[in-house]
Amino acid sequence: xxxxxxxxxxxxxxxxxxxxxxYYLKLLKTKENLILLDLLHSKExxxxxxxxxxxxxxxxxxxLENELKxxxxxxxxxxxxxxxxxxxxxxxxARLEASKESYQKLETSFAEKGKQLELKLHSIMQEGLExxxxxxxxxxxxxxxxxxxxxSENLELFKxxxxxxxxxxxxxxxxxxKEIEFVTKAGFSITQEAQNLTNALKGKKQMQGSWGExxxxxxLEYSGLLKGVHYETQSSFRDEQGRQKRPDVIIKLPSxxxxxxxxxxxxNDYDAYIRSENDEERSLSSKALVRAFRQHIDTLELKDYxxxxxxxLQYVFMFVPVEGAFALAVQEEPRLxxxxxxxxxxxxxxxxxxxxxxxxxxxxxxxxxxxxxxxxFMEAGRLYDKMHIFSExxxxxxxxxxxxxxxxxxxxxxxxxxQGNLLTRTQRLKTLGAKTTKQLDNTKFxxxxxxxxxxxxxxxxxxx
Numbered sequence: 001x002x003x004x005x006x007x008x009x010x011x012x013x014x015x016x017x018x019x020x021x022x023y024y025l026k027l028l029k030t031k032e033n034l035i036l037l038d039l040l041h042s043k044e045x046x047x048x049x050x051x052x053x054x055x056x057x058x059x060x061x062x063x064l065e066n067e068l069k070x071x072x073x074x075x076x077x078x079x080x081x082x083x084x085x086x087x088x089x090x091x092x093x094a095r096l097e098a099s100k101e102s103y104q105k106l107e108t109s110f111a112e113k114g115k116q117l118e119l120k121l122h123s124i125m126q127e128g129l130e131x132x133x134x135x136x137x138x139x140x141x142x143x144x145x146x147x148x149x150x151x152s153e154n155l156e157l158f159k160x161x162x163x164x165x166x167x168x169x170x171x172x173x174x175x176x177x178k179e180i181e182f183v184t185k186a187g188f189s190i191t192q193e194a195q196n197l198t199n200a201l202k203g204k205k206q207m208q209g210s211w212g213e214x215x216x217x218x219x220l221e222y223s224g225l226l227k228g229v230h231y232e233t234q235s236s237f238r239d240e241q242g243r244q245k246r247p248d249v250i251i252k253l254p255s256x257x258x259x260x261x262x263x264x265x266x267x268n269d270y271d272a273y274i275r276s277e278n279d280e281e282r283s284l285s286s287k288a289l290v291r292a293f294r295q296h297i298d299t300l301e302l303k304d305y306x307x308x309x310x311x312x313l314q315y316v317f318m319f320v321p322v323e324g325a326f327a328l329a330v331q332e333e334p335r336l337x338x339x340x341x342x343x344x345x346x347x348x349x350x351x352x353x354x355x356x357x358x359x360x361x362x363x364x365x366x367x368x369x370x371x372x373x374x375x376x377f378m379e380a381g382r383l384y385d386k387m388h389i390f391s392e393x394x395x396x397x398x399x400x401x402x403x404x405x406x407x408x409x410x411x412x413x414x415x416x417x418x419q420g421n422l423l424t425r426t427q428r429l430k431t432l433g434a435k436t437t438k439q440l441d442n443t444k445f446x447x448x449x450x451x452x453x454x455x456x457x458x459x460x461x462x463x464x
Contacts, residue, residue: 215350220357230361247261248262254363262305286331290332314344320347
């Protein structure tokens with residue numbers, strides 16, 4: 001009995017241990033499944049990312065393939081163009097070589113003919129000289145004396161003319177000396193007036209501006225541009241804020257474009273530099289001149305001339321009438337021109353502005369020629385259209401004339417041809433006794449048919 005209980009206890013313990021082990025294995029398997037699920041989810045995410053990357057790589061590959069195709073097409077076009085260029089170059093080389101050969105042949109032929117001509121001339125001159133020496137006798141000497149006599153008379157006359165000319169030259173030289181003296185005095189006077197003008201300009205900005213405008217006007221006239229046609233002076237306008245602005249000059253360009261030029265300038269610092277007696281004063285004056293230039297550039301930027309009209313060029317010309325002043329400012333500050341360009345301002349002097357305006361003048365001439373050519377082409381096009389319309393109208397008129405001709409022939413036949421025509425019937429009325437005051441002109445119609453009808457009518461009347 002105890003043995004049985006012991007066996008039963010062991011068996012029960014075995015069952016409990018077995019059940020516990022099975023339960024533990026299930027728990028362990030559940031954890032492994034969860035780990036595997038997490039691992040599977042992460043792998044799925046990685047696969048999705050890799051799939052997206054693969055799609056992106058495919059798109060990039062397609063783009064690269066398209067670009068490669070375009071590059072290949074472009075390379076093909078370039079190769080074709082290069083081949084054509086090489087063919088043209090070869091053709092030109094061949095033509096050039098042929099021209100060189102022709103030129104060498106012509107040069108050789110010309111040299112040979114020149115030598116032959118030289119030999120012939122030498123032979124002719126030798127023969128003529130020998131012939132004349134043989135014939136030179138006393139009569140020839142007398143003849144030579146007769147020939148030299150008029151020459152000696154002319155020589156005497158020439159001598160008198162020279163003496164007269166020298167006398168006149170002396171008088172003119174004296175007069176010229178007086179003129180030179182007058183011009184010298186006038187030069188001193190002009191110099192003095194220029195000095196007075198310079199003194200008057202010092203410190204007076206309004207007068208300086210007028211002087212700059214005068215120089216600018218001279219440059220404009222020299223360039224060939226016409227006032228009122230190609231440029232305007234002192235034209236006023238109002239900006240978007242309603243502020244009135246008055247630029248010095250507005251240059252008109254083709255296609256309704258325009259350039260604004262400002263000629264305001266200060267000469268005080270440059271004059272101070274000229275009158276400086278030492279390097280320190282000159283340095284101070286040159287730096288002050290640069291500051292004046294910068295200040296004027298900033299002022300022009302605030303005026304915003306470049307945007308007064310939608311078609312105005314984005315740069316304003318800042319005109320400096322004194323070349324030396326601008327050269328000194330650039331020497332002192334090399335970046336001054338760049339500073340102005342950043343603010344859409346181009347600094348110009350009489351020399352550079354003359355070139356620019358002359359280019360504009362030539363551009364106007366080219367534009368005028370182009371405009372005339374375009375008008376000519378338009379007129380030619382309108383003339384062609386009119387000619388086309390006239391051709392169609394003329395064709396319709398011909399068709400209408402043909403229709404009228406057919407109608408006329410039909411009406412003529414109805415009037416005078418065949419039995420029972422209108423002319424016969426009308427004449428029959430007169431035969432039957434109709435009172436008339438006029439006679440039908442039947443010579444234009446077929447008289448035979450008419451006579452035939454009259455006979456038939458007469459026979460019918462007689463039979464009755």
